[in-house]
Structure formats: C-alpha cells, structure tokens
Amino acid sequence: MLNHNQTSDKGWEYPLLVRLHFYAGLLVGTFIFIAALSGALFALTPQIENWLYQTELTAVQAGEHRPLAAQVEVAREAIGEHAVLSAVRPAPAPGQTTRVMFSVDGLAPSEHQAIFVDPTTLKVRGSLAVYGTSGTLPFRIWIDYLHRQLHLGEVGRYYSELAASWLWLVALGGVLLWWHRRGQNRAAKAEGARGRLRRWHSTLGVILCVALVFFSVTGLTWSKWAGANIASLRAQLDWSTPGLSTSLSPGNTGSELSHHEGHHAESPRLTMLTDRPALFDEMLARARSAGIDAALLEIRPAADADSAWVVKEIDRRWPTQVDAVAIDPRSMTVVDKQVFEEFPLAAKLTRWGIDAHMGILFGWPNQLFVAACALALCVLVALGYRMWWLRRPALNSRVSADPKRVMTHLRKASPIAMLAMTIVAFMLGIFAPVMGVSLLIFLLIDAWLGQRSIPTQPVLME
Known part of the structure; x- marks a missing residue:
C-alpha cells in the first residue's frame, strides 16, 4: 500500500481542482446565476425609475425655490403627525423635487417614507418608500431585496453570501484549469459540441476573472458573517x-x-x-x-x-x-x-x-459594465450546466471501484500538502462561515456518493 501511494502521488492536484470546481459550479451555480441576473437588473434600473416615477421626481422648472421650512411644513401636513421627520434632501437642480423623509411604522430597516415636494409651487408631487443613502425607489428596492435576500429576510441573506463566498474561488480555479490545459484548446475542436462549449466557458471565464473576483470581494462586505469579519479586519488595520x-x-x-x-x-x-x-x-x-x-x-x-x-x-x-x-x-x-x-x-x-x-461610480458607463459582466456570468453558468448535461450519467450506470472523487485525490496528496490544505480551508471557513459549511457539505456528499454500491456519479466538467 505504501508503494502504491508513493507511485501515485503525482498529478493529484489537477483532478482535485477539477472535482472541486465541478462541485462548486454544480451546487452553487444556481445561486450565482440568480445573484448575477438580479444584479444586472439592479444596475440598469435608475433610468427605469426616472421614467416610472417621473411625476414624483419632476417639479416645475421655472421660479425660485421656496424656503426649506415651507417645504417641510407642507410635507408634514401631507403625511400627518404620526410620522417622525428623519431627513430632508433639497432639490438638487431645477426641475427636481425635494424629498422630505419620515420614519413610519411598517417599513423595513433603512427605509423611509418620502414626501416629494415641488420646491417652487409647494405642491406635493407624491409619496414613495425610499431606501438608504442611494435613495432607491420602490421598483429598485424590490430588485435590491431580490438580489440580497430573495425577499426571505435575514434567512435569505445566506444565499447571497454563499454565492459571493464561492464566486472568487470558482473564478480563480477556472483560470488555473484553463492554464493547465491551454495546450489542449486545438484538440478540443475535435470533441464536438461539448468541446466547443468548454472552450467558450473557459475563455469567457478568463476574460471575466478580475471582474468576478472584484464583485465577489465587494459583495461580501454586505454579507452577514463574512461582512462582519471584513469590518472587524478593517477596524484592526485602521x-x-x-x-x-x-x-x-x-x-x-x-x-x-x-x-x-x-x-x-x-x-x-x-x-x-x-x-x-x-x-x-x-x-x-x-x-x-x-x-x-x-x-x-x-x-x-x-x-x-x-x-x-x-x-x-x-x-x-x-x-x-x-x-x-x-x-x-x-x-x-x-x-x-x-x-x-x-x-x-x-x-x-x-x-x-x-x-x-x-453601478454608481461613473454613471451609465459603470451601469453598462456591471450589467454586461453580470449577464456574461449568467452565460458562463449556463454553459457549465450544459456541459454537465451533455455528459450526465445514465440512471442505471455503475461506478468503477475507484471513483474519481475528492477523497480519492486527497489520499494521493503528501502529508504536508494535506496539512496546508486543511489549514487554508479552516481559515477560510472561519473568515467566511457560509463557505466553510458549504465546503463541508460538498465533502460529505462526495463521501456519501463514494459509499453507495450503485450510486449515480456526476461526470466531471473537464
């Protein structure tokens, strides 16, 4: 047995990376797809909101602005004494309304009820819920909640943290796989439809890699567990x-x-x-x-x-x-x-x-960039699922005695390599607990499938 391990310890890294990339893509890809699609919609909504809420956002363009005091009093009369005045955002330009924002019962955290007042005529143009410093309006708020927590409240935040936690690892892992087999690109042309899909999948992943890592890291700052750790780390580093x-x-x-x-x-x-x-x-x-x-x-x-x-x-x-x-x-x-x-x-x-x-920093160019990257990520995930579908296992297929599973490849690693991977996985799991728990679930699924006498084995996305 010792001699066998010594002779088989070469070449375990690439198959292990393939298996982990496959598991993450298969089991987390759906969440990444939803986050990407909703993120693209969120980036493109400011112009839609300007059209949907044109009445509330638009004021008479001619005339001098009345004092803020008068605008606040008009808004107070419109909403009633039950609301608590929280903030005022003066009209930033001619033709735009002033927002007088109130805290009222029934709104979610960080939401306010805004009364839109024409600063010239003092007419109330409407009343809408607004969210956060960005001042998003109801249509965009709905998409924002979909993107962050699937409208499931605090429980739903685990979905977005799961997607953000794995996105950077899947992206970097995909680049490593592409680098390892880059010399096989021409040979892949003879593999038919799946070879072409893999070529598109890997090329698109390499192009998007930097952007995907960026969206993953910045997205984690909003997450529940990893976000708290990031905030703590920032505080410690001043x-x-x-x-x-x-x-x-x-x-x-x-x-x-x-x-x-x-x-x-x-x-x-x-x-x-x-x-x-x-x-x-x-x-x-x-x-x-x-x-x-x-x-x-x-x-x-x-x-x-x-x-x-x-x-x-x-x-x-x-x-x-x-x-x-x-x-x-x-x-x-x-x-x-x-x-x-x-x-x-x-x-x-x-x-x-x-x-x-x-999608705020540079206006519409930033919006288009975010939307393009997010939609390209959706295509990337779809290509990955399509590759698996073309080589999915038959329901009655049997697995070989030595299935290509995570533990199969880990057993070939040296003790030092195993220790290093364990430490890295443990540290990542502490910093991003949702990713750590999901990795443990991946390994348990892999071990369970390996113990079945007639399991259904997913085919590697090679």
Missing part, C-alpha cells in the same frame, strides 16, 4: 471610514455617522425638529459656508438635545462627494467635519469599490 462625532456632551468622544453602506440609523429619538422648521434653511446655509458644496446632500436633524445636526453630501459619482459636517443647533458652530479627501486610502478604495459594484 482602514475604517472615519466617523463623524455628533455629541455635544463634554468629554464624549461622539458617535459615528458611518453607515457607509448606505443605511440610515433608525431611532425614535428623531423627534425634536418640528418646533423650528427654519433650522433646515439655517443648517443648509451654515453647511455651505463650511465647504459642503455638492448639489446632492441630506440634512438630518439632531437625535436629541445633546446631539448635533448633520449635513452630508451624498453624491457618490465621480468625483466622489461625501463630506459631512456636524452643527450645534444652539450656536450654529461646526463641531466636527468629515472630508473624503482626508480618508485613508483603504477607506477611499472601499467607498469606490462599493459604488462601482452598485
């Missing part, structure tokens, strides 16, 4: 987005207005602002004098008597404008300021990476 102190209490270090992933803090404390609607105009003027010059911005009232108001830029296109100031409503002094140009490079890259992932 790569976090600088916080904005809103505390007016002496000796208090303040609280962060981070929420850089595009979410608002939901709190019943946002109550003390209807007494002085004129503060919105005063805060806007003070913020402008402090250097907040973006057209797209948000004014958020103080959370309580010991907190400052916040005026924050929300233009995440290029060049990125996300500066923010905290203003004491009693003295109108700036108590803290957050300047994007002063962010650490890692924090800037994180901001740009997230915005590029969402």
Whole structure:
C-alpha cells in the first residue's frame, strides 16, 4: 500500500481542482446565476425609475425655490403627525423635487417614507418608500431585496453570501484549469459540441476573472458573517471610514455617522425638529459656508438635545462627494467635519469599490459594465450546466471501484500538502462561515456518493 501511494502521488492536484470546481459550479451555480441576473437588473434600473416615477421626481422648472421650512411644513401636513421627520434632501437642480423623509411604522430597516415636494409651487408631487443613502425607489428596492435576500429576510441573506463566498474561488480555479490545459484548446475542436462549449466557458471565464473576483470581494462586505469579519479586519488595520462625532456632551468622544453602506440609523429619538422648521434653511446655509458644496446632500436633524445636526453630501459619482459636517443647533458652530479627501486610502478604495459594484461610480458607463459582466456570468453558468448535461450519467450506470472523487485525490496528496490544505480551508471557513459549511457539505456528499454500491456519479466538467 505504501508503494502504491508513493507511485501515485503525482498529478493529484489537477483532478482535485477539477472535482472541486465541478462541485462548486454544480451546487452553487444556481445561486450565482440568480445573484448575477438580479444584479444586472439592479444596475440598469435608475433610468427605469426616472421614467416610472417621473411625476414624483419632476417639479416645475421655472421660479425660485421656496424656503426649506415651507417645504417641510407642507410635507408634514401631507403625511400627518404620526410620522417622525428623519431627513430632508433639497432639490438638487431645477426641475427636481425635494424629498422630505419620515420614519413610519411598517417599513423595513433603512427605509423611509418620502414626501416629494415641488420646491417652487409647494405642491406635493407624491409619496414613495425610499431606501438608504442611494435613495432607491420602490421598483429598485424590490430588485435590491431580490438580489440580497430573495425577499426571505435575514434567512435569505445566506444565499447571497454563499454565492459571493464561492464566486472568487470558482473564478480563480477556472483560470488555473484553463492554464493547465491551454495546450489542449486545438484538440478540443475535435470533441464536438461539448468541446466547443468548454472552450467558450473557459475563455469567457478568463476574460471575466478580475471582474468576478472584484464583485465577489465587494459583495461580501454586505454579507452577514463574512461582512462582519471584513469590518472587524478593517477596524484592526485602521482602514475604517472615519466617523463623524455628533455629541455635544463634554468629554464624549461622539458617535459615528458611518453607515457607509448606505443605511440610515433608525431611532425614535428623531423627534425634536418640528418646533423650528427654519433650522433646515439655517443648517443648509451654515453647511455651505463650511465647504459642503455638492448639489446632492441630506440634512438630518439632531437625535436629541445633546446631539448635533448633520449635513452630508451624498453624491457618490465621480468625483466622489461625501463630506459631512456636524452643527450645534444652539450656536450654529461646526463641531466636527468629515472630508473624503482626508480618508485613508483603504477607506477611499472601499467607498469606490462599493459604488462601482452598485453601478454608481461613473454613471451609465459603470451601469453598462456591471450589467454586461453580470449577464456574461449568467452565460458562463449556463454553459457549465450544459456541459454537465451533455455528459450526465445514465440512471442505471455503475461506478468503477475507484471513483474519481475528492477523497480519492486527497489520499494521493503528501502529508504536508494535506496539512496546508486543511489549514487554508479552516481559515477560510472561519473568515467566511457560509463557505466553510458549504465546503463541508460538498465533502460529505462526495463521501456519501463514494459509499453507495450503485450510486449515480456526476461526470466531471473537464
């Protein structure tokens, strides 16, 4: 037995990689396909939303804008006293409406009910639910929830984390497989339909590899388990987005207005602002004098008597404008300021990476790039399933005594290689638990199939 192992320890890496690539593609490919397709739809929806909600978004183009105080009062009358005013987004340009945003019962976290007010005529143009810093509207919110959690709530987030966790590994593994057999490309032409499919599959995968790794890594920042670990790692390396102190209490270090992933803090404390609607105009003027010059911005009232108001830029296109100031409503002094140009490079890259992932950073070119990559990934997954289907096993087929399974190839590895792979798998499983659990499931399925006397063996996607 020893001699057999010693003579068979060569060439186990490639068959093992093929088997793992196959399992990941077969069992996770469907989730990757759904995430990619919904991601493509999400990237293309801003223009659709502008058409669907033209009434709410469009104002009279002629005339001077009325004070924000008057617009807030109109919105308050429209929604009623039951809602808590959370923020105001002044009309960024002529012909656009002001959003007065309220916290109301029945909305999901990070959602607000927005009253759209014509800043010139003070007419209410409509009322819609909006989400996050990006201000997505109902149509895009629906696609966003589909992309992130299949409309299944917290449980559904495991699907997107599973897809994002495996996407980079499948992509890099595919490139390694292509590199190993690149000399066989011409010979594959004689293999018929499946050979042509494999050629298209591998070529497309190599072209998309960098983009797929990028979407995988940035997508993981939103995930439940891996995302928390990424945030912790960033904090330890001092790569976090600088916080904005809103505390007016002496000796208090303040609280962060981070929420850089595009979410608002939901709190019943946002109550003390209807007494002085004129503060919105005063805060806007003070913020402008402090250097907040973006057209797209948000004014958020103080959370309580010991907190400052916040005026924050929300233009995440290029060049990125996300500066923010905290203003004491009693003295109108700036108590803290957050300047994007002063962010650490890692924090800037994180901001740009997230915005590029969402198709925001460069406008419509970014949208088209994200949509094209996502749709190409759908084609890549479909080609993989088609290759398996062409060589799927017959239901009555028997498996050889030494099936080509994961454990078959692992037994050929040296002890050092086994130890190294175990450590890597363990570390990846700790950092991305969903991937770790799914890998364990893959191995259990492989072992179970290997123990069956007459199993149905999937054919390798070679």
